Amino acid sequence: MRRFILNYLLPRFVQYLTVIFVGITVTFIIPRLSPTDPVAAQVSMMLARGSALDPQAVQSMRAALTDLYGLSGSPLQQYFAFWGRLLRGDLGPSLGNFPTPVSQMIGQAMPYTLSLLITATLVSWIFGNLFGALSSYYPKNKGLKVVEILGQAVRPIPYYILALVLLVVFAFYIPIFPFSGAYPIGIHPSLSLDFAWIYVQHSFLPAATLVLIGFGGWFIGMKSLTSNIISEDYVVYAETAGLKERKILGNYVMRNGLLPQLTGLAMSLGTVFSGALIMEIVFGFPGIGSLTLVAVYRNDYSMIMGIAIYSIIGVATAMLIMDLIYPLFDPRVRYQ
Amino acid sequence: MFKVIRDLFRYDGRFRLAAFFLTAVTVMIILSYVSPYDPDKSFVVAMDMPPSPEHIFGTDSRGQDVFWWMTFAMRNSFFMGVITAAVSRVIAILMGLSAGYRGGWLDRFLMSVTDTFVVLPLLPILILLGFLLRDIMNQFLLGFILALFGWPYDARLIRSQVLTLRERAFTRTAVYSGTGPFWITIREHLPFVMPIVLATTINNILWAIGFEVTLSILGLSDLTRPSIGTALYWANQHGALVAGVWWWIAAPTLAAIVLALGLYLLLTSVNDYIDPRTRLRLIGG
Amino acid sequence: MALLSVNSLCAYYQTELYGISRTVRAVDGVTFELYPNEIYGLAGESSCGKTTLIKVISGNVKPPLKVISGSVDYQFGSYAVDMLHVPKEDLRRNVRWKEISYVMQGSMSVLNPVRKVIKTFEDIVETHDQITNRREFLEQVTAHINRLGLPTEVLSSYPHQLSGGMKQRVAIALATLFQPSLIIADEPTTALDVVVQRGVLQMIKDIQGASNNTVLLVTHDMAVHANVADRVMIMYAGRIAEEAPTETIFNAPLHPYTQHLIGSLPMIGERSNKAALKGTPPNLANPPSGCRFHPRCPYAMEVCQTTVPDLVLVKQRHRVACHLIKEASA
Numbered sequence A: 001m002r003r004f005i006l007n008y009l010l011p012r013f014v015q016y017l018t019v020i021f022v023g024i025t026v027t028f029i030i031p032r033l034s035p036t037d038p039v040a041a042q043v044s045m046m047l048a049r050g051s052a053l054d055p056q057a058v059q060s061m062r063a064a065l066t067d068l069y070g071l072s073g074s075p076l077q078q079y080f081a082f083w084g085r086l087l088r089g090d091l092g093p094s095l096g097n098f099p100t101p102v103s104q105m106i107g108q109a110m111p112y113t114l115s116l117l118i119t120a121t122l123v124s125w126i127f128g129n130l131f132g133a134l135s136s137y138y139p140k141n142k143g144l145k146v147v148e149i150l151g152q153a154v155r156p157i158p159y160y161i162l163a164l165v166l167l168v169v170f171a172f173y174i175p176i177f178p179f180s181g182a183y184p185i186g187i188h189p190s191l192s193l194d195f196a197w198i199y200v201q202h203s204f205l206p207a208a209t210l211v212l213i214g215f216g217g218w219f220i221g222m223k224s225l226t227s228n229i230i231s232e233d234y235v236v237y238a239e240t241a242g243l244k245e246r247k248i249l250g251n252y253v254m255r256n257g258l259l260p261q262l263t264g265l266a267m268s269l270g271t272v273f274s275g276a277l278i279m280e281i282v283f284g285f286p287g288i289g290s291l292t293l294v295a296v297y298r299n300d301y302s303m304i305m306g307i308a309i310y311s312i313i314g315v316a317t318a319m320l321i322m323d324l325i326y327p328l329f330d331p332r333v334r335y336q
Numbered sequence B: 001m002f003k004v005i006r007d008l009f010r011y012d013g014r015f016r017l018a019a020f021f022l023t024a025v026t027v028m029i030i031l032s033y034v035s036p037y038d039p040d041k042s043f044v045v046a047m048d049m050p051p052s053p054e055h056i057f058g059t060d061s062r063g064q065d066v067f068w069w070m071t072f073a074m075r076n077s078f079f080m081g082v083i084t085a086a087v088s089r090v091i092a093i094l095m096g097l098s099a100g101y102r103g104g105w106l107d108r109f110l111m112s113v114t115d116t117f118v119v120l121p122l123l124p125i126l127i128l129l130g131f132l133l134r135d136i137m138n139q140f141l142l143g144f145i146l147a148l149f150g151w152p153y154d155a156r157l158i159r160s161q162v163l164t165l166r167e168r169a170f171t172r173t174a175v176y177s178g179t180g181p182f183w184i185t186i187r188e189h190l191p192f193v194m195p196i197v198l199a200t201t202i203n204n205i206l207w208a209i210g211f212e213v214t215l216s217i218l219g220l221s222d223l224t225r226p227s228i229g230t231a232l233y234w235a236n237q238h239g240a241l242v243a244g245v246w247w248w249i250a251a252p253t254l255a256a257i258v259l260a261l262g263l264y265l266l267l268t269s270v271n272d273y274i275d276p277r278t279r280l281r282l283i284g285g
Numbered sequence C: 001m002a003l004l005s006v007n008s009l010c011a012y013y014q015t016e017l018y019g020i021s022r023t024v025r026a027v028d029g030v031t032f033e034l035y036p037n038e039i040y041g042l043a044g045e046s047s048c049g050k051t052t053l054i055k056v057i058s059g060n061v062k063p064p065l066k067v068i069s070g071s072v073d074y075q076f077g078s079y080a081v082d083m084l085h086v087p088k089e090d091l092r093r094n095v096r097w098k099e100i101s102y103v104m105q106g107s108m109s110v111l112n113p114v115r116k117v118i119k120t121f122e123d124i125v126e127t128h129d130q131i132t133n134r135r136e137f138l139e140q141v142t143a144h145i146n147r148l149g150l151p152t153e154v155l156s157s158y159p160h161q162l163s164g165g166m167k168q169r170v171a172i173a174l175a176t177l178f179q180p181s182l183i184i185a186d187e188p189t190t191a192l193d194v195v196v197q198r199g200v201l202q203m204i205k206d207i208q209g210a211s212n213n214t215v216l217l218v219t220h221d222m223a224v225h226a227n228v229a230d231r232v233m234i235m236y237a238g239r240i241a242e243e244a245p246t247e248t249i250f251n252a253p254l255h256p257y258t259q260h261l262i263g264s265l266p267m268i269g270e271r272s273n274k275a276a277l278k279g280t281p282p283n284l285a286n287p288p289s290g291c292r293f294h295p296r297c298p299y300a301m302e303v304c305q306t307t308v309p310d311l312v313l314v315k316q317r318h319r320v321a322c323h324l325i326k327e328a329s330a
Helices: A002-033 A038-048 A055-069 A075-087 A102-137 A142-154 A159-173 A193-230 A233-240 A245-283 A288-297 A301-329 B002-011 B013-032 B066-102 B104-119 B122-132 B139-149 B152-166 B169-176 B181-217 B228-237 B246-274 B276-283 C050-057 C088-095 C117-128 C134-147 C152-156 C164-175 C194-211 C222-228 C246-251 C256-263 C302-306 C323-329
Strands: C004-017 C020-034 C039-043 C065-076 C079-082 C100-103 C182-186 C214-218 C231-236 C239-245 C312-315 C318-320
Touching: A002 A075, A002 A301, A002 B104, A002 B122, A102 A142, A102 A193, A102 A245, A102 A288, A102 A301, A142 A193, A142 B246, A159 A193, A159 A245, A159 B181, A159 B246, A193 A245, A233 A245, A245 A288, A245 A301, A245 B104, A245 B122, A245 B181, A245 C117, A288 A301, A288 B122, A301 B104, A301 B122, B002 B013, B002 B246, B013 B066, B013 B246, B066 B104, B066 B139, B066 B152, B066 B181, B066 B228, B066 B246, B104 B152, B122 B139, B122 B181, B139 B181, B152 B181, B169 B181, B181 B228, B181 B246, B228 B246, B246 B276, B276 C004, C004 C050, C020 C050, C020 C065, C020 C239, C039 C050, C039 C194, C039 C222, C050 C065, C050 C182, C050 C214, C079 C088, C088 C117, C100 C164, C117 C134, C117 C152, C117 C164, C134 C152, C134 C164, C164 C182, C164 C194, C182 C194, C194 C214, C194 C222, C214 C222, C222 C246, C231 C246, C231 C256, C239 C246, C239 C256, C246 C256
Parallel strands: C039 C214, C039 C231, C100 C182, C182 C214
Antiparallel strands: C004 C020, C004 C065, C065 C079, C231 C239, C239 C318, C312 C318
16 A cells, blocks of 8 residues: 555655746736836726726725736745735735635536536546447447547537537527537526526537537557557457457457546646637537636736636646546556 | 658548548648738728629628638648648657656656646637737747647657567667767667657647637737637627628638548548557458 | 358458558468367468468458358357357457457557556456446456466556466456456467466366366467367368367378378477478468479379368268368268
């Protein structure tokens, strides 16, 4: 047991901390690369938008910004202050919705993004792997070939483009699905079946786009994995021993093929997350993606930074969780 | 070389399709050099006219001919992708080769750096970067920045290839004959590494174009230079969909799809041809 | 009454990719019989067609392998099976493992890496029988593997926790679960050290002695054949070169190839140099004309280049395919 912790858990945990550390440091350094004084530029931009703020408010905003940008004190002091605030969960106020704290706005948006992300990832992973394995085991099946072609055709298309196509086709020309948002204006989110149905309708297209693009990737990966596994000794042995096809497929082929795909799932989280953000932007889904869009338009620097930090921590944590789950499936890692 | 192309063309439908798409792309890029319209000038033709024999893709709300504007867009997007791929290849090769060959602490250090980069969710970071650098951002800078993030996955691949090569006899021979490690890496190992590099190059181009489209749509790029992304940005700005100017959206979308599919089909068909394991699998016919 | 009758079997690999077609004639006209209660050895160098022959006999024909002509007929007591035409479901349920079982080459990886060993036992037993009483089943399996010299802990371990020799013995234990009429052992001792080899071979002998079934032992290691086999068949380039009782093969081989094989075995006390056969094993996609051994045969004659020698019965249970022999008895 101790060896397991040393050899497996510890390095991964260290990796986790390293990623977060590097990611956040990068986020810290980046604004310092900007050629202009961010505080002054920010304030002048906000004033130029015609928001009538009295000098007191401008002063406090300037102070908050300086604090936020961490520009008070020497670089090292700034760095520590930055971490200090971070560990307290303080991401600063949103400049677009001053003075609502960024963390609060992210917190509100998070559930939407998460639900989209988790559903789409799981669906595309499960079905992509399933069909990929099947297509490898039954290479002559016409239906599977069609699925393969479709999955492959969609895969290289940039997220935005595909989302746009689906939006135009299914929300514009054949108005099955609603155009944008997670729920129509004027309706409050609630834990009711009615709302749930509305939510499903609205989230179907963005989720479907994510699933479509992800599906092809998992399909191809699993297909080539499976074709290698099929020629492995233990599968040939199971066949020779007369085991039923379904049993072989389930317990021998898929069980072994899913292991590297689990690792792959962890590695793909960063990309899928980016994809989800794009989906939200196209479909007006009130998750973190839309938050980002608004932040860019309003020059809400603290929001963007907060989102960046949040994303890094979120994805790294998700990866760590996956790393912790993996030994449950692979006995070779469990018993060294 | 030609035999390979001939075989692929004759026997692999994907390659034929890829050739068709990529020819279209190449034609558009070449046409951009003889465009009758200057992409920087706006309001040179009547606005919002649907596709017609005179304007193949119609005109947009800024008074520009969509087709000729797209030739520039195609050119810029594609070249940006190539820049990203080229620069990140160099970094990936350097990292992969040194980590693989040297091993030891250098390997472990480089690998943890690589893994860190693989995990980081790029979009938020790029948005942050784009946001801060939007004044000086253009396609080439973007390509360069993307290259700084696009190498980790491929560096890993190269490294594992080098690890297998390191133990081979010809490496030992080179070492014993006194060749310095640098020249061993370049002269002996590089030829083995090149196929992997080529395969991942196309992938990289696709990846870069995807990001360019996304960032430009958000307005975080040089919006005066035509590219597939900026086309969509301007179309959105002018509410093209709502105003019924559908061709302004359709053209860059189509361009993106043709470019992406062309590159991807090329990638898979060539990959299947080269990789012996896939060949073995296909041989069962 | 023959257990297995193989007649003029031809099985080729046919490949087609990017416009290049190739036909590899792996098994080209093989005829032989297996009888109950014997250990039959199949010998030959790499790529002589042994593995392909085994695949066809055990019903594992998958593209690009194709049976072109010939027949493979089994007689398990009163149950007759035409291997080439038997329906898949019958094959799976009644023949596999119950009548014919398999010990694979390099049994290092025949066990599913992500499941405990006992699960594999369960899977195989459940396929052919119902497990009604789980405790009884466990007791029987434990007794079975204990009899074969394996400790009980093996059942609750994962494959990667076992040594190579243990895995091989587990494979043999699995193969003998239903006491099949025919056990095919494909290179069971390769990649094992000599001590373990001896244990495995002893195990095979014991099993065969106890259940009086047939073991088809495939290996290129002639020493193994000398140790356990009753009869030996030598294959070369997809055809049978010679087949005879073990003693005859080792003491009085008739085919030049067999003579060379036997002659190349080191003997204690011998100091002379061994001569290697000239040439290389033939390319089965483009085999030599006539007798496929003629490019490397020290006694090759003109007729050997043009005509394929028939497999003739020279003495009781001794067959040879060589023009030299035909000439002599003519």
